[in-house]
Amino acid sequence: MLQKTGPKTLVEKIWEAHQVASEEGKPDLLYIDLHLVHEVTSPQAFEGLRLAGRKVRRPDLTYATMDHNVPTDNPFVVNDPIAAKQIAVLEENCKEFAIDLADLNSSAQGIVHVIGPELGLTQPGKTIVCGDSHTSTHGAFGALAFGIGTSEVEHVLATQCLWQSKPKTMQVNIVGERPHSVSAKDIVLGVIAANGIGFGTGHVIEFTGDVIRSMTMEERMTVCNMSIEAGARAGLVAPDETTFAYLEGRRFVPSGDAFEFAKEKWRTLRTDEGATYDKEIVFDVTAMKEQVTWGTNPGMGTDVDGRVPYPEEMESESARRATASAIAYMGLEPGMRIQDIEIQHVFIGSCTNARIEDLRMAASIVRGRTVKPGVRALVVPGSKQVKLQAEAEGLDEVFKSAGFEWREPGCSMCLGMNPDIVPEGERCASTSNRNFEGRQGRGARTHLVSPAMAAAAAIAGRFVSAKAMLEESIVS
């Protein structure tokens, strides 16, 4: 087995612990500890198994849910025949191959990247895959988690392994004094805006530094979720007491002595003193402000009190062209103030920002205020658990009485595969992760923000600082 000697990074440790085979000049055969499955990218994989007369090797390491195209108003009324079929087919496949499924009736159902951690399926040191690019979310627990294609889904189902070439490693060290108003979403948007959307290509990013250490698990998930938007293959954070405290007592986490034993092992999951990364980046948050994207990729963003850039300011010809076409698509003017951008839709949801802390944060802004007339605002909890918890805390009432719609869990307006879409030419403040052209609907204009900023935008009808709103200096 080809293994490194001397000090190792966290990624190298997890990698080497999962090598089933490795030969010089070839990809390694990597063992997969957890395979998450959803309705959109799995049907052909199951069919392939059936045609070849193969079985799922480890149904016990496989867990399925439905999220991408479930309707969130009434999930039991699926009008799109293809969505309905994909949901039904997943049910049949899980039954045939004996895979645990959190279906629409299950209290565990939700967005695949929200429920994995919530159920304790996601654990430090695991290799985790799913036919979905935002699998990187699970890296927050010190797992090596990445998205795969449908052929690979079939491969993992059949063999519980994948051929993978060893990724390069990158450290993104987040340092400085974090301003109270700056959320994890602002930080990760800031990192991408500062370094460009491709800066992580070919690498697995390890996020380090005091700012990361003092983050909650929810915040770390938001950061790791968006590492894919930096082009990275995955993103992760070394586990610590915060991680263990989050995991303890969850459904699939060992308990008692076994938990203590696991904890001892998990504590060894950090990058050794003296280990080196292929690339290192330092990002200081001290002077950061709340972020809003103005363009059509997650790196096209700026401070809430900033402006839409002038294409001429860009360094290269291709950047000038990209900026100009993004501004045109977004229906903005170069140089206009971010705070003058009016929105018609607000979406608080997605695997980036639909966990309980996100909803609490948004609710703290919304409480006692009302949604600006003419704005359609949606809260879509990331999972059934999140929804129940929020309702137990009365957050649903806070949102509803302010004029928000309170929905059932699912991906919803993050990608508009279900009926929740933004109409052509209209503008949405969204807590999701992608602002690509057409992502939330044909011709839809997406601005990525934190839950607090999305809530503030719903109240003001335009982008305003959530911090300023909390300090009541803004009259909507």
Added chain:
Amino acid sequence: MEPLRRHRGKVAVLDRLNVDTDQIIPKQFLKRVERSGFGQFLFYDWRFHADGTPNPQFEWGNGSADGASILLTGENFGCGSSREHAAWALSDFGFRVILAPSFADIFFNNCFKNGVLPIALPKETVDRLFAQVKAAGDGGQDSGYALTVDLEQQTIYNDNGLEVSFDVDPFRRKCLLEGLDDIGLTMQWEDRIAEFEKKYAPRERYELFSNCYLNFE
């Protein structure tokens, strides 16, 4: 995957350049939950009118491709979108071999993954084959021009003395000869996988899913 050693079959001709995967399988057919059954949509927008009736103007409109299993076509076949559905559609339609002067990369790979052998031949050879098929007269279901593709010998020949050799990556050749797809190949590592599972098994058997691999020393 079905092994491919020596294959004899009828040749269908598609004398066009740069046939992209959007033409091979138009995007309105991607939303299926199966991998099979795509053959009926192969070249759909060419084979059929907008109302779904067959287009007799298309070069296969006279049935010249019916029952064919070898496709003879022009340069840069399979360019465009990476959709694996293109290979699925060709295979499901019945094609096992595709002959062309050149192929697009991703499509070329996807063919091997799905038991289809793409062979890049010199342009002159392809032109010669085009001429021979035409001379043979390509009408009707049962008639037509046949070739034998021998992967073991890496030659293509017919009954009239034509014989050309071709190159193929040795590893991929082996996979096709033995009928091994990616998964089949990995399954040859079964012993290693089983050994790994045993060695890395949990110290104790906790509940479901707690068997994370705790070997980090």
